[in-house]
Amino acid sequence: MVKKRSSTIYNARLKVHTHPIRVSALSILIINGAIFALLFGFIGSNYHPSSSAINQDYTVPSSIPDDCSVDNTAALQSWLTSLPANATANFPVNGCYLVQGNYLLLHGTIGLTINGNGSFFKRTNPTIIENNDANVPLLFLVQNTNLTINNLGLDGGYNGMKYGGVGFEGHYGLLLESNNGLTMNGLNVNNVGGDFINLQFRDKRFDSSNALNTNILVTNSNFNTAGYHGITIESADGVTFSHDVFTNISVDAMDFEYDTYSTPFVNGQPVIAAEDNINIIDNVWNNDRYDWFASLQGQHPGVQEDNIVLSGNTITTAEPIMKVIGTNESSYAQPGWFDGLTFTNNTILAPAVATGVSGGSISKAFSDSTMEIKNVANVNISNNVMPVYDGGVHYYPNHPYLGVISAAGINGLTIKNNNFSGALGVLNPNSNTNTGIDTCNNLYLVNGAQVDQACNAPPTCPPGDTGTPPNCIPPKSTCPAGDTGTYPDCLAPLSGGGGSGSGGNHTTQVLSPLSPLGKSIQDPITAPNILVGLPPGTNVAQIIKVGYYIDDKLIDTESTAPFTLNYNTSHLDNGCHVLTTTIYKSDGTISSSNRNLCIEHKTSKTPYFKTTTFKVELLAAALVVSGIIVAFVIIRHRQLPWIDRFKNKKPPNPNVVVG
Numbered sequence: 001m002v003k004k005r006s007s008t009i010y011n012a013r014l015k016v017h018t019h020p021i022r023v024s025a026l027s028i029l030i031i032n033g034a035i036f037a038l039l040f041g042f043i044g045s046n047y048h049p050s051s052s053a054i055n056q057d058y059t060v061p062s063s064i065p066d067d068c069s070v071d072n073t074a075a076l077q078s079w080l081t082s083l084p085a086n087a088t089a090n091f092p093v094n095g096c097y098l099v100q101g102n103y104l105l106l107h108g109t110i111g112l113t114i115n116g117n118g119s120f121f122k123r124t125n126p127t128i129i130e131n132n133d134a135n136v137p138l139l140f141l142v143q144n145t146n147l148t149i150n151n152l153g154l155d156g157g158y159n160g161m162k163y164g165g166v167g168f169e170g171h172y173g174l175l176l177e178s179n180n181g182l183t184m185n186g187l188n189v190n191n192v193g194g195d196f197i198n199l200q201f202r203d204k205r206f207d208s209s210n211a212l213n214t215n216i217l218v219t220n221s222n223f224n225t226a227g228y229h230g231i232t233i234e235s236a237d238g239v240t241f242s243h244d245v246f247t248n249i250s251v252d253a254m255d256f257e258y259d260t261y262s263t264p265f266v267n268g269q270p271v272i273a274a275e276d277n278i279n280i281i282d283n284v285w286n287n288d289r290y291d292w293f294a295s296l297q298g299q300h301p302g303v304q305e306d307n308i309v310l311s312g313n314t315i316t317t318a319e320p321i322m323k324v325i326g327t328n329e330s331s332y333a334q335p336g337w338f339d340g341l342t343f344t345n346n347t348i349l350a351p352a353v354a355t356g357v358s359g360g361s362i363s364k365a366f367s368d369s370t371m372e373i374k375n376v377a378n379v380n381i382s383n384n385v386m387p388v389y390d391g392g393v394h395y396y397p398n399h400p401y402l403g404v405i406s407a408a409g410i411n412g413l414t415i416k417n418n419n420f421s422g423a424l425g426v427l428n429p430n431s432n433t434n435t436g437i438d439t440c441n442n443l444y445l446v447n448g449a450q451v452d453q454a455c456n457a458p459p460t461c462p463p464g465d466t467g468t469p470p471n472c473i474p475p476k477s478t479c480p481a482g483d484t485g486t487y488p489d490c491l492a493p494l495s496g497g498g499g500s501g502s503g504g505n506h507t508t509q510v511l512s513p514l515s516p517l518g519k520s521i522q523d524p525i526t527a528p529n530i531l532v533g534l535p536p537g538t539n540v541a542q543i544i545k546v547g548y549y550i551d552d553k554l555i556d557t558e559s560t561a562p563f564t565l566n567y568n569t570s571h572l573d574n575g576c577h578v579l580t581t582t583i584y585k586s587d588g589t590i591s592s593s594n595r596n597l598c599i600e601h602k603t604s605k606t607p608y609f610k611t612t613t614f615k616v617e618l619l620a621a622a623l624v625v626s627g628i629i630v631a632f633v634i635i636r637h638r639q640l641p642w643i644d645r646f647k648n649k650k651p652p653n654p655n656v657v658v659g
Contacts, residue, residue, distance in 0.1 A: 060091055061075075073104065087113070088115065109145070115150050116151045120188075132168050138192070158171065163193050169229075171193035173189040173223070174196070185219050186220050188222050196229075200234055212236055221244045232256075234273055239279070240281065242279070243283065252295040253285055253292075253294065282311075296326075310322075311346065320371075321371050324372070341373070343384065346385075381414065388422045400422055400423055408433055413434060414439075415442060417441045419448050420443060420448070421446075426439055461473075530567050531566050549582070
């Protein structure tokens with residue numbers, strides 16, 4: 001009786017202690033499942049943590065008046081300086097802020113966005129406006145990274161007559177120095193006595209890095225009335241002005257030069273000053289009083305200019321077009337040069353004139369030209385519409401006198417497909433010391449009646465061929481020698497052969513072009529790899545991509561010619577499958593063709609699975625098994641001592657009295 005009672009008590013203890021053990025095993029399985037879920041989520045995710053801070057919006061404090069009633073220079077400067085990285089500064093709609101001090105400075109900002117919403121920074125202080133030889137931009141941008149300015153206005157107070165010109169060149173709308181990543185969209189810059197915008201070399205007060213302005217974009221903006229240049233570029237690599245409108249510029253529309261002193265070169269590249277990779281594209285230039293439309297010159301003693309593009313611009317004013325003087329490398333020890341000038345697809349609505357000749361003052365033929373280019377490599381002047389004459393009624397359209405281009409020291413000059421109506425000639429005969437001249441298909445003389453010479457026709461494919469050179473495809477009606485089958489369902493012989501006897505050691509089987517579904521191929525597929533091409537006569541020039549499917553499952557997409565499929569069939573079951581080829585063309589058409597793909601492997605197929613799926617499944621199985629093993633070990637570890645103690649333990653003797 002006592003033994004039974006003791007056994008009952010012990011079993012109760014055992015139940016109490018085994019229940020937590022079971023719960024622990026279950027917990028382990030749950031934890032393993034959670035780990036698996038986390039790992040699966042990690043494998044399947046495409047998570048990329050952001051390194052930038054969260055953008056925050058800020059509004060101009062109400063303590064700063066927005067009606068141009070007081071000078072806001074100090075208050076705006078203090079607020080803008082206080083903004084953190086990646087902030088967005090929002091101005092009110094059509095606000096007005098007086099900036100009567102020397103300038104507003106944005107220095108060293110990171111990720112700042114300014115939404116002007118049509119607000120203006122305006123200067124009316126005569127002490128500043130009338131101060132010549134001063135460096136007083138309305139907005140001074142120094143060493144900023146990823147700065148964006150949208151829909152902001154700047155008004156410098158210039159009246160278009162006094163207090164503008166060379167003595168007031170420093171009265172910029174914007175002055176840029178050592179910025180990297182600057183986007184200005186929807187600006188309105190008006191009435192500045194100097195340049196609309198200057199990309200300047202370093203100012204030692206703020207910048208000791210020698211860095212150029214890089215990755216600069218000015219777009220969808222309006223610039224109206226400048227007392228000096230429109231755009232000045234002295235220190236930049238990577239600048240684009242696009243879809244902007246410039247009106248009323250007093251001197252050169254653009255001035256690319258650095259004429260202070262020589263720039264140093266580090267590892268063969270210029271620092272402090274350069275004009276590289278500049279794109280002036282798709283802009284409109286109105287009602288200007290230029291010396292030149294584009295003045296790219298004065299590189300003394302040598303500043304690099306590479307890859308300058310003037311393209312798609314519309315010019316409405318009669319003016320000299322371009323003066324370009326690169327560095328003669330033999331003249332200076334510094335490695336300055338000018339390589340890559342493109343002037344294409346521009347339309348000039350008024351006549352292009354030459355400096356110093358106007359209204360009948362020409363005295364001899366080719367006395368001047370509308371473009372002067374010297375010491376430049378790789379010049380392309382093509383597809384422009386540019387009437388040429390001196391602006392006087394006596395010399396147009398019946399008496400052409402001007403040349404279009406005067407060139408010297410040019411290495412590589414292309415002049416093609418231009419309309420130079422009214423010019424006496426395309427290339428001024430006074431041009432000399434040039435190499436690599438290619439000029440053709442240009443119209444000149446009265447009403448463009450003369451063409452200099454026809455350009456060589458572009459290469460074409462032989463008659464009957466399809467495609468475009470060099471990808472010409474000759475017509476065929478029979479299979480190539482050695483192939484089996486009937487055209488167009490030709491089956492090429494196996495490649496990669498070796499050994500002796502029938503078949504050899506083949507590794508790749510070349511399939512014929514696509515055949516209709518259900519039409520048998522000559523031989524079944526026995527090699528592990530197949531090579532599938534497009535039908536003969538296919539114009540690959542029009543193809544964007546080709547998709548290959550087996551049994552309606554996409555197996556490959558090819559986006560480059562010749563769009564062939566090289567595929568391992570080892571995982572496919574023996575028997576016939578449907579191979580579908582879908583061709584996508586640039587005109588939007590899509591066409592598909594099917595053929596039978598019959599597999600006859602002599603050995604069992606190779607197991608095939610997607611790597612990611614298999615890894616996930618293997619990981620899941622491993623986690624479950626590990627959970628079971630761990631649970632079993634814990635149970636064994638915790639259960640056996642209790643059982644052993646139970647087996648060796650004697651029940652208490654009721655006859656023994658303690659005490």
